[in-house]
Amino acid sequence: xPRLAALxxxxxxxxxxxxxxxxxxxxxxxxxxxxxxxLHSARYPRKPRGGPGEIGAGIMWRQSFCCARDGCRxxxxxxxxxxxxxxxxxxxxxxxxxxxxxxxSPMRLHRLRExxxxxxxxxxxxxxxxxxxxxxxxxxxxxxxxxxxxxPTATKLPGALVARFDGDEEKQLISTLRFxxxxxxxxxxxxMAL
Ligand SMILES: [Zn+2]
Numbered sequence: 001x002p003r004l005a006a007l008x009x010x011x012x013x014x015x016x017x018x019x020x021x022x023x024x025x026x027x028x029x030x031x032x033x034x035x036x037x038x039l040h041s042a043r044y045p046r047k048p049r050g051g052p053g054e055i056g057a058g059i060m061w062r063q064s065f066c067c068a069r070d071g072c073r074x075x076x077x078x079x080x081x082x083x084x085x086x087x088x089x090x091x092x093x094x095x096x097x098x099x100x101x102x103x104x105s106p107m108r109l110h111r112l113r114e115x116x117x118x119x120x121x122x123x124x125x126x127x128x129x130x131x132x133x134x135x136x137x138x139x140x141x142x143x144x145x146x147x148x149x150x151x152p153t154a155t156k157l158p159g160a161l162v163a164r165f166d167g168d169e170e171k172q173l174i175s176t177l178r179f180x181x182x183x184x185x186x187x188x189x190x191x192m193a194l
Pocket of ligand 1: 034035067069072073074
């Protein structure tokens with residue numbers, strides 16, 4: 001199994017990502033609502049798929065907040081490195097399988113899909129999401145301006161994006177997840193979620 005894919009079976013990856021999500025949530029809470037109001041927790045349960053057996057069956061919490069001020073009550077959902085929009089699989093699973101989907105032989109890709117539990121149909125839907133929804137999102141358009149050398153073309157996403165970050169495969173994966181973590185929140189009104 002490619003090293004990047006082996007990471008998806010390591011509980012330590014998800015523990016690390018959970019900690020990063022806690023930090024992102026704390027930051028959002030400190031910033032408060034746009035109206036100046038305080039934020040109360042309005043987290044909701046998720047049961048993301050594709051993680052290792054030990055955590056695969058458990059419920060996880062997607063941090064979310066609600067403005068405490070009457071008349072506002074705005075919902076604020078912080079960026080996340082574990083959840084990519086409303087996709088039912090973990091964010092790292094979506095990134096890794098999409099990246100490897102473009103490089104592995106059909107046989108090896110089939111074996112990997114079996115292990116993680118991702119259908120070919122789902123993988124194709126993700127590919128379309130990267131190339132269309134993600135590539136045309138406000139988030140990606142803004143992000144492209146910050147990348148030098150220039151951002152990879154849509155058809156090379158997300159593999160070429162992962163390869164842009166320094167370090168071993170785990171660092172590259174986590175950096176990618178951090179980089180795209182605000183994609184859900186930045187474009188929530190832009191039907192980014194699948
Ligand atoms: Zn408010």
